[in-house]
Amino acid sequence: xxxxxxxxxxxxxxxxxSLEQIVEKAALFLNSPLVIIGNTSNxxxxxxxxxxxxxxxxxxxxxxxxxxxxxxxxxxxxQLKDKGARYECMTVSQISGRRRRFYRLTMHSQLLGYxxxxxxxxxxxxxxxxxxxxxxxxxxxxxxxxxxxxGSGRKTKNEDILLDLVNDGFVNRGHFIDCLRxxxxxxxxxxxxxxxxxxxxxxxxxxxxxFKLELLRFFPGGAIVIAGxxxxxxxxxxxxxxxxxxxxxxxDGYLKKKKLVCGISDPVSDLxxxxxxxxxxxxxxxxxPYLLANDRNxxxxxxxxxxxxxxxxxxxxxMYYCGRQAYELYQYDQAxxxxxxxxxxxxxxxxxxxxxxxxxLHVHRNTINYRIAKMRELFQLDLESFSVTxxxxxxxQLIKLMEKGPA
Numbered sequence: 199x200x201x202x203x204x205x206x207x208x209x210x211x212x213x214x215x216s217l218e219q220i221v222e223k224a225a226l227f228l229n230s231p232l233v234i235i236g237n238t239s240n241x242x243x244x245x246x247x248x249x250x251x252x253x254x255x256x257x258x259x260x261x262x263x264x265x266x267x268x269x270x271x272x273x274x275x276x277q278l279k280d281k282g283a284r285y286e287c288m289t290v291s292q293i294s295g296r297r298r299r300f301y302r303l304t305m306h307s308q309l310l311g312y313x314x315x316x317x318x319x320x321x322x323x324x325x326x327x328x329x330x331x332x333x334x335x336x337x338x339x340x341x342x343x344x345x346x347x348x349g350s351g352r353k354t355k356n357e358d359i360l361l362d363l364v365n366d367g368f369v370n371r372g373h374f375i376d377c378l379r380x381x382x383x384x385x386x387x388x389x390x391x392x393x394x395x396x397x398x399x400x401x402x403x404x405x406x407x408x409f410k411l412e413l414l415r416f417f418p419g420g421a422i423v424i425a426g427x428x429x430x431x432x433x434x435x436x437x438x439x440x441x442x443x444x445x446x447x448x449x450d451g452y453l454k455k456k457k458l459v460c461g462i463s464d465p466v467s468d469l470x471x472x473x474x475x476x477x478x479x480x481x482x483x484x485x486x487p488y489l490l491a492n493d494r495n496x497x498x499x500x501x502x503x504x505x506x507x508x509x510x511x512x513x514x515x516x517m518y519y520c521g522r523q524a525y526e527l528y529q530y531d532q533a534x535x536x537x538x539x540x541x542x543x544x545x546x547x548x549x550x551x552x553x554x555x556x557x558x559l560h561v562h563r564n565t566i567n568y569r570i571a572k573m574r575e576l577f578q579l580d581l582e583s584f585s586v587t588x589x590x591x592x593x594x595q596l597i598k599l600m601e602k603g604p605a
Contacts, residue, residue, distance in 0.1 A: 203227040217344045218243045224333045229320040235312040238357040239269040250316040254294045254405050266410035267401035269424045285331040292402035301334035305342040356421035360432050363472040364425045388435035391463040393479035396427050435465040453495035462498045481506050490547045516600045524593030541569045543594035
C-alpha cells in the first residue's frame with residue numbers, strides 16, 4: 199500500500215476536511231471506488247476520482263440512495279457477514295460482475311451506516327484486511343461528526359424522523375418538534391404505523407429501487423425505513439382506510455406476492471407517541487393467528503386488540519374469567535373429542551350465519567345445524583340473549599389464548 203496516501207488521508211482528517219474530501223482520499227489510498235451509506239439508506243458521500251465501471255454503481259450514486267431491498271439484506275448482517283474474516287465485513291458477488299465489500303460504520307455503539315468498497319482498480323486480496331478496517335474506522339468518526347453538525351438549517355428527511363422515533367433519538371418533545379418543523383410531516387395530522395417482519399426476505403437487487411417505489415404507490419408521501427429486520431412505514435391514515443376494500447385487496451395481493459405480513463396500527467396524530475403505535479402494528483402480526491380470517495396478509499390492530507388485552511392476563515388465570523357454559527362446553531369437547539366450542543365461536547363471529555360457519559369449517563350446513571341444536575339441548579344455551587352470547591364469545595377467546603399460548 200502507498201503509505202504516503204495513507205498519511206494524506208490521516209492529515210485530511212486532522213485538518214478537518216469535509217467528509218467528501220476524506221472519502222476521495224480514502225478511495226485513492228485503497229485504489230477502489232467507495233460509497234458511504236447512511237443509516238436511512240441514503241448515499242452520504244462517494245468517490246469521484248475512482249468510480250466503478252458498473253451500471254448498478256452509477257445508478258445508485260445518481261439516485262442518492264441504495265435500494266430498500268438491499269438495505270433489508272444488510273440488516274441481516276449477523277447471518278450474512280463473512281465467516282473467518284479478521285474484521286467484520288460482508289462480501290457480496292450477487293449484485294453484478296464485480297464484488298462488493300461492506301463494513302459497518304459504528305461510533306459509541308451506534309450504527310451510522312456502511313462503507314461499500316467495490317472491487318475495481320485493486321483486487322480485495324491485494325490489500326490487507328487491516329487497511330480496509332482502518333479506513334472504515336476513520337470514516338465512521340468523520341460520518342459521526344458529519345451527522346452531528348451538518349443538520350442545522352437543512353430540511354430533515356421524513357425517514358430521518360422515522361428512524362429517530364424507532365431508535366429513541368429525540369431528547370424530549372421539544373427536540374422532536376424542532377426536527378419535525380424541517381420535515382414534511384405535519385403535527386396533528388393522522389398517520390398509521392405499519393410493520394412487517396423481513397426475517398425471510400432476501401434480495402440482492404441494488405439497481406432500480408422497485409420495492410420502495412411499489413410501496414410508495416400504496417403510501418404516497420409516507421416514510422419507509424428498515425429497522426433491525428423489520429420494515430417500518432409511517433403512512434397517512436387516509437392511505438390505510440379499513441373501509442377502502444378495493445385498495446386493501448390490492449395491497450393484500452402485493453404483500454402475498456412479496457411473502458410479507460403487515461400489521462397496521464390505529465390512527466395516531468401525536469407522533470411523539472410513535473413507539474406505542476409501532477407496538478400495535480407488531481402485535482397485529484403476532485396475534486393474527488387468532489383471527490377467524492387469518493389468511494389476509496394485512497391486519498389492523500383494531501381487529502386483534504381484544505386478544506392483546508386478554509393476553510395481559512397470566513395464562514394460569516385465564517380459566518378464572520371464563521363463563522360457566524363455555525367452560526362446560528370446553529370440558530365436554532375434551533372428554534368426548536367433539537368440536538362444539540370452536541363451532542360456536544365461528545357461528546357467533548359470523549353473525550350466526552350457518553352457511554358462513556359451514557364454509558369456514560369445511561362441513562355441510564346440516565352438520566352446523568345439528569351441532570347448534572345439540573349444544574342448545576346439552577347446555578341450555580340461550581343464543582338469542584346478547585349478554586349470554588357476549589360472555590360466551592369472550593370466554594371462547596380466553597380459551598383460545600389458553601390453548602395456543604403466546605402467539
